[in-house]
Amino acid sequence: MPQSAAPTWQAAPGSPYPVYHSPIPVVRTHLGHALASEWTKIRSVRSTVWTLGVFVVLVIGIGLSVAALIAGNASPENLSEENPLPFGFFGLLLGTICVITLGVLTTASEYGTGMIRTTMTACPSRSRVLAAKSIVFFAVAFTVTLVSTVLVALADVAIVDGAREPSAEEWLKATVGISLYIALLGLLSLIVGSVIRHSAGAITIMIGLVLAPLVIALFMFAESLRTLQEALFEYSVPNQLSVFYAQSLSTSGPSGWDPLWIMLGVTAVAYGGALALLEKRDV
Template sequence: MSTPQTPMPQAVPPAWKDGYTSPIPVVRTHFGHALASEWTKIRSVRSTMWTLGVYVLIVLGFGLLLGLLIARSPSEYQGNESPLVPGFFGLLIGSVCLITLGVLTTASEYGTGMVRTTMTACPSRTRVLAAKAAVFFLVAFTVTLLSAGIVALAHTALLDGSGARQPTGEEWFKGTVGVSLYMALLGLLSLVMGTVLRHSAGAITIMIGVVLGPLVIAAFMYARSLEKLREVLFNYSIPSQLSVFYSDPSGPLGDSGPSGWDPLWIILGVTAVAFAGACALLQKRDV
C-alpha cells in the first residue's frame, strides 16, 4: 500500500501576506470629487449648451429690443421703476430655460439609468445632490449675471444724454446681482423638483405652473369675496416677486406685497425646505 504524501507548503507572495495591495493609488473620496464629476457632466452634454444658449439669446434679445424702443421716446418713460426694467421681461421669459435645465440636471439621469452609476461611484446620496446643486447654482448665477449686466449696460448707454434718470447704485446691484441670485435659486428649486419626481416632463410642467399659475388664477378672480386671496396670489407670484428687483426700493409692489430683498429670502426659504425634503426622500428610495 502506498502511503499518502503530504503536500509541500507553497511559498506565499510577500504582497499577499497582509492582503492585496493595489498598484493604483487609493484616495478617500470627498466633496471635491463629487463637484468635479458634476461639473464634467453638466458641461459635456448638449442640452446644457443649447438651453443656456437659448436663455442668453432671450435675455439679451428682449432686453435690448425693449431698450431700443424706450430710447426712441425717453420722455414717455415714467414711473418709479428702475431704468433697468427692460431686463425683467427677458428674464421672465428666459426662466423657462433655467427651469428646464434645472430639472434635466437630475431627472435625466433617472430617465437614462445613469443614476445607478453615479450612486455606485458616490454612495452618499446627499453629497451627490449637494454637488449637483452647487454646480448648477454657480452656472446659472454666472450666466444670468453676465446677461443681465450686458442688458443693463446697454440700456444705460442708450438712455445716456436723453434726459432720463440714471440708475442708482442700489438699483444696479438689485438689477444684476440680486436678480441673478433669484433666478439661480428658481432654477435650483426646479432641480430639486426633478429629484423628487424623477420625471423630466412632469417636473417641468409643475414648475411652469408654479411660475405662471398664481398670476393667471388671480387675473380671473372677479368676486369681491376673493379680493384678499387675489391680492396675495398677485403679490407673491414669481413674476411679481421678480419685478420687485426693478421697482421702487422705498416701497412694495402692492399695498401688502414683498419689497426690497423679501423675494430673495422667500425663494431661499422655499428652496431650502424643498432641498431638505429631497435629501430625506433620497435616503428612503431605491435608485
C-alpha cells in the same frame, strides 16, 4: 518596458493568513471629486448649451429691444425720470423657463437614461451627489444670469439717452439680486426634478408654479376672493421678479430684498425634503 507594481501578500498581525495589498493607490473620495464629475456632466451635454444659449438670447435680445422701443417713442420729459434697468425684466421672465428646464434636466434626465445608477455606484453618498449637483448648477446659473443682466443693464443705460442714472442699490438689485433669485429658482427646479424623477412632469410643475398663481389671480372677480387674489399677485414669481426693479404689480406684499429671502427659504425646505426622500428611495 517598465513593469507595474505587483500585488503583495502579507500576513496580518496575529493571523497566519495572508492579506492582499493592491498595487493601485486607494484615495478617499470627497466632495471635490463629486463636483468635478458633475461639472464634467453639465458642460458636456447639449441641453446645457441649448437652454443657456436661448436664455442669453432672450434676456439680451428682448432687453435691448424694449430699451430701443422706449427710447424711440418716449418724449425727453418722460425719459428724464425713467430708470432704464427695468427694461430687462421682460427677457428675464421668459428666460426663467430656460433655467427651470436646465435645473430639472440636471437631475431628472439621469433617471430617464439610467445614468443615476452609475452615479450612485461611483458615489454611494447620496447627500454628496445632490450637494454636488446643486453647487455646480447654482454656480453656472448664477454666473450666466449675472453676465447677461450686467450686459443688458449697461446697454439699456446707454441706449435710453437722457434717462436718470440708477442708484448703487438699484444696480445691485437688478444684477446680483436678480441673478441670485433666478439661480435659486433653477435650484428649486433641480430639487423638484430629483423628487419627481421625470423631466416633462417636473418641468410642467415648475412652469405651473411660476405662471399659474398670476393667471388664476387675473380671473378672480368675486369680492370674497379679493384677499386670496392679492396674495397670489403679491407672491407670484413674476411679481417677485419685478420687485427687484421697484416695479411691483401691487402696493403691498414683498419689497426690497424680500423675494430673495422667500425663495431661499422655500428652496431650503424643498432641499431638506428631497434629501430625506433620496435617502429612503431606491434608484
